């Protein structure tokens with residue numbers, strides 16, 4: 001089975017096109033005002049329109065209220081909502097039923113006990129995203145460019161549909177996939193030249209690394 005690749009935190013047509021041209025399966029747009037990747041509704045509408053079905057579109061949001069959910073579903077109309085806050089399993093189910101969209105629930109991981117909640121979320125979310133726990137001092141729940149101990153994931157049910165994220169880049173993606181065997185990889189900082197600035201060269205380098213993995217010749 002081919003590994004999905006989500007390039008997250010895109011904000012310009014040029015970098016979006018680069019991700020699509022290299023075969024990203026998912027493209028993510030962040031709506032969180034404290035983030036350097038934050039996009040308001042109108043630019044998200046334009047970028048989702050530009051995708052035009054070439055990849056699955058994902059809005060990344062944190063503890064959205066019902067009004068915001070209605071705007072995402074009614075105005076942006078992405079394929080997915082990624083909820084990256086403290087949403088309970090009950091709220092995840094509600095987000096799904098209110099919007100009719102697929103929902104990816106991000107869960108923070110720093111130690112093996114953090115995986116205990118996966119069982120409760122997998123029954124309500126369409127997909128789980130396992131990301132690094134927010135480092136001290138950061139005001140972002142995601143997009144921090146730090147990885148966690150992927151060997152913690154060796155005990156996961158091999159049938160769990162999940163994406164792996166947190167500090168992945170062209171240099172470590174082969175090791176991440178070998179250890180964690182996720183259904184998908186999610187990357188943001190690793191294809192940036194500075195926080196919030198996606199870099200076409202780094203996007204290409206990342207897909208080149210994936211190509212080498214697929215060919216069985218990781219560097």
Ligand SMILES: O=C(O)c1ccccc1NCC(=O)[C@H](O)[C@H](O)COP(=O)(O)O
Nearest residue numbers: 008035142143144145165166167188189
């Ligand atoms: O990217 C952000 O700024 C962000 C802000 C608030 C919530 C989530 C956010 N990003 C979520 C993602 O899906 C990132 O791709 C994921 O955390 C990995 O980030 P990175 O470690 O930078 O590759």
